[in-house]
Amino acid sequence: MTNALQLSDPVSELRGIGPRYLKYLEKLGIKTIKDLLWYFPFRYEDFSQIKKINELQPEENFSIIGTVKKINVRKSYRRKIFIIEAIIEDNTGQITAIWFNQIYLLKNIPPGTTLSLSGKAKAKGKKLILSSPSYEIISRQKLGKTFYQEAVHTGRLIPIYSETKGLSSRALRYFIKPLLKLAQNIKDPLPDFLLKKHKLMGLQQSFHQIHFPSSLLLAKKAKERFIFESLLLSQLYLLKTKRKNALLSAPKIKLDIPLLQSFVRSLPFTLTEAQRKALWEISLNLEKKPMNRLLEGEVGSGKTILAIGSSLLTVKSGYQVALMAPTEILAKQHFNRFKSFLQPFQVKIALLTSSATKIYDDGLEGKISKQSLNKIISSADPIFPIIVIGTHALIQKNIRFNRLGLIIVDEQHRFGVKQRKQLIAENANKSEIPHLLSMTATPIPRTLALAFYGDLDLSILDELPEGRKKIITKVVLPRDREKVYNFIRQEINKKRQAFVICPRIEETEINDIKAKNLLTLSEQLNYEVKAVKKEYKKLTKEIFPDLKVAMLHGKMKPKEKEIIMSAFAKGYGGSSIDILVSTSVIEVGVDIPNASLMLIEGAEHFGLAQLHQFRGRIGRSHYQSYCFLFSGSPNHSITSRLRTLVKCSDGFRLAEMDLSLRGPGEFLGTKQSGIPDLVMSSLLDKEFIEKIHQQAKEIIQEDPSLKKWPLLLTSFQEFSQKIHHE
Ligand code: ADP
Numbered sequence: 002m003t004n005a006l007q008l009s010d011p012v013s014e015l016r017g018i019g020p021r022y023l024k025y026l027e028k029l030g031i032k033t034i035k036d037l038l039w040y041f042p043f044r045y046e047d048f049s050q051i052k053k054i055n056e057l058q059p060e061e062n063f064s065i066i067g068t069v070k071k072i073n074v075r076k077s078y079r080r081k082i083f084i085i086e087a088i089i090e091d092n093t094g095q096i097t098a099i100w101f102n103q104i105y106l107l108k109n110i111p112p113g114t115t116l117s118l119s120g121k122a123k124a125k126g127k128k129l130i131l132s133s134p135s136y137e138i139i140s141r142q143k144l145g146k147t148f149y150q151e152a153v154h155t156g157r158l159i160p161i162y163s164e165t166k167g168l169s170s171r172a173l174r175y176f177i178k179p180l181l182k183l184a185q186n187i188k189d190p191l192p193d194f195l196l197k198k199h200k201l202m203g204l205q206q207s208f209h210q211i212h213f214p215s216s217l218l219l220a221k222k223a224k225e226r227f228i229f230e231s232l233l234l235s236q237l238y239l240l241k242t243k244r245k246n247a248l249l250s251a252p253k254i255k256l257d258i259p260l261l262q263s264f265v266r267s268l269p270f271t272l273t274e275a276q277r278k279a280l281w282e283i284s285l286n287l288e289k290k291p292m293n294r295l296l297e298g299e300v301g302s303g304k305t306i307l308a309i310g311s312s313l314l315t316v317k318s319g320y321q322v323a324l325m326a327p328t329e330i331l332a333k334q335h336f337n338r339f340k341s342f343l344q345p346f347q348v349k350i351a352l353l354t355s356s357a358t359k360i361y362d363d364g365l366e367g368k369i370s371k372q373s374l375n376k377i378i379s380s381a382d383p384i385f386p387i388i389v390i391g392t393h394a395l396i397q398k399n400i401r402f403n404r405l406g407l408i409i410v411d412e413q414h415r416f417g418v419k420q421r422k423q424l425i426a427e428n429a430n431k432s433e434i435p436h437l438l439s440m441t442a443t444p445i446p447r448t449l450a451l452a453f454y455g456d457l458d459l460s461i462l463d464e465l466p467e468g469r470k471k472i473i474t475k476v477v478l479p480r481d482r483e484k485v486y487n488f489i490r491q492e493i494n495k496k497r498q499a500f501v502i503c504p505r506i507e508e509t510e511i512n513d514i515k516a517k518n519l520l521t522l523s524e525q526l527n528y529e530v531k532a533v534k535k536e537y538k539k540l541t542k543e544i545f546p547d548l549k550v551a552m553l554h555g556k557m558k559p560k561e562k563e564i565i566m567s568a569f570a571k572g573y574g575g576s577s578i579d580i581l582v583s584t585s586v587i588e589v590g591v592d593i594p595n596a597s598l599m600l601i602e603g604a605e606h607f608g609l610a611q612l613h614q615f616r617g618r619i620g621r622s623h624y625q626s627y628c629f630l631f632s633g634s635p636n637h638s639i640t641s642r643l644r645t646l647v648k649c650s651d652g653f654r655l656a657e658m659d660l661s662l663r664g665p666g667e668f669l670g671t672k673q674s675g676i677p678d679l680v681m682s683s684l685l686d687k688e689f690i691e692k693i694h695q696q697a698k699e700i701i702q703e704d705p706s707l708k709k710w711p712l713l714l715t716s717f718q719e720f721s722q723k724i725h726h727e
């Protein structure tokens with residue numbers, strides 16, 4: 002490798018990387034030399050104990066160093082493969098190693114070559130053999146001289162990388178090893194005082210130890226260093242953004258107490274204590290400073306009414322509101338609720354999704370074209386304070402609000418960081434940004450919130466409205482399926498309705514699960530993927546031919562979905578639907594009080610927090626509700642995980658359990674994470690996160706421009722750029 006290589010050069014500059022490897026590397030997200038150097042192993046295989054040949058045991062990992070005594074090839078005629086057989090010896094004995102079809106070995110490792118070999122010894126009759134071991138040349142004779150080489154693939158802690166088809170860890174090691182030389186020229190962005198204070202490993206040593214560690218302890222220290230750096234940059238970013246936002250102002254929304262009082266009085270129920278408190282926090286915030294608030298609340302805790310209240314204050318102050326929901330069904334439901342709760346207040350409300358645009362004004366609802374609606378929203382004159390409720394359609398390029406005062410994002414975890422930012426950025430003026438209220442039913446523990454959002458304001462709804470009955474939850478064994486079906490029929494005869502939820506598992510997800518070793522191979526083979534269609538057919542034809550069963554899935558047209566949803570929402574009898582078979586599209590938000598039964602197929606495929614969300618679709622009235630969890634897996638740890646739902650109905654606790662059982666990546670979903678995988682595992686460590694947060698604060702206090710630490714500044718700028726392009 003020449004020194005002329007730059008970190009920013011494409012990997013194609015490296016020796017041995019041709020078009021084929023380029024394609025594979027790109028699949029792993031590796032384009033530049035820098036990407037490759039920062040592609041860290043996720044675990045290590047320990048081959049560091051070098052054994053003697055006479056110490057080898059069957060089925061044990063081994064590493065030996067030996068010399069090739071003899072090597073030859075024979076052809077197995079029946080199976081048409083070449084078998085390369087080498088006799089390896091050390092001073093304690095001999096052993097046979099075999100490889101298949103790698104004829105070049107004859108030339109590559111001729112007798113006299115000293116090899117380091119790693120793998121598993123297999124018993125063949127009474128003898129042990131080494132079948133396809135990893136090997137590496139340690140020394141060889143050439144022109145009368147001996148050449149030595151350091152082991153990369155054997156006889157040490159071997160890094161294992163996430164691989165892709167055609168690109169093995171072995172190849173990655175081969176490409177990465179020579180880069181460590183290049184890494185010596187990279188300057189450490191972390192200033193000395195930080196390294197000392199937090200006892201962090203220096204950059205160069207860290208590169209070496211994370212890829213080719215001399216011990217697991219040092220590998221861990223190296224990893225910790227990279228995690229520290231990455232989290233420090235993101236905390237600096239969050240703090241700086243906060244400072245910047247503090248300089249901006251947001252529309253001043255009048256704290257109109259009589260208006261709030263008459264709103265609260267107009268409701269058909271009394272607000273819970275938690276709702277009152279949150280509404281007050283929001284109202285104060287809207288008047289005083291730019292709001293960036295997360296409203297966290299248990300499913301069914303009544304977040305929507307707070308969205309409605311804050312929207313009312315905002316439009317009455319002469320500003321517009323945009324509410325973004327993750328699905329059309331939910332947007333439509335919000336539109337209807339806003340209409341009915343705000344009916345006494347003469348407010349204009351619009352619905353904007355990809356399939357429908359509607360407007361509600363003066364108690365009348367009508368269709369409107371997207372263009373006309375857009376004109377109304379964007380026109381400066383006359384100012385038209387309106388609440389626009391929609392889906393992703395709200396962030397289309399041509400939609401511009403003229404006087405946006407408040408953005409509400411419902412089920413915010415369903416949206417990417419980018420989409421949320423876009424909605425804000427596109428509608429900010431030079432000096433004013435809209436207020437932001439994010440709502441979620443997935444409670445995010447404080448440490449995670451801190452890591453992802455920095456110090457954002459929180460309002461928490463930790464109580465449910467009165468009169469809700471506890472949902473009875475059961476994990477159902479396959480032999481009791483029949484009983485459950487009979488029970489469902491009885492309840493439907495009592496005029497209740499049921500949801501049946503099926504996981505829609507894509508091929509890639511199955512591979513993913515396989516890769517993570519969550520299910521054994523035989524479990525996977527036995528596992529039956531319950532597509533909604535199949536379940537629908539079964540239920541209509543065999544189980545409930547006499548009942549009205551309908552289905553709902555993501556591939557249906559919005560119009561079809563809407564027809565089914567509104568039929569289901571009608572309640573019992575007439576043209577309504579008794580059983581709705583659905584994918585997880587109904588997961589979020591939908592409110593159908595008469596539905597009191599839920600059956601979840603393949604429950605093991607969902608996280609606890611998500612199952613709790615599904616379950617939140619029922620138990621919304623005074624009827625006793627039931628949730629049945631079916632699992633396709635007999636695995637004990639899975640059923641016992643599901644059983645926690647039987648006992649626990651506290652969403653916050655379930656979220657924490659989920660987090661520790663499945664890790665933050667799974668918990669938050671890939672969309673949420675702007676944070677690299679490497680860092681994910683550390684997000685559970687409260688003290689670590691707090692420490693970095695504190696450190697970032699001190700740095701910003703000392704020099705917010707970061708000019709004092711030019712290398713840190715450069716890294717920070719790169720980091721911010723990456724975030725903006727995500
Ligand atoms: P979520 O927090 O899951 O979004 P919703 O806002 O959909 O919950 O509220 C669930 C149901 O509870 C709705 O039908 C809503 O009208 C009702 N509700 C909200 N607040 C109260 C309350 N204080 N008392 C009684 N019912 C309420």
Ligand code: MG
Nearest residue numbers: 304305411590
């Ligand atoms: Mg909701």
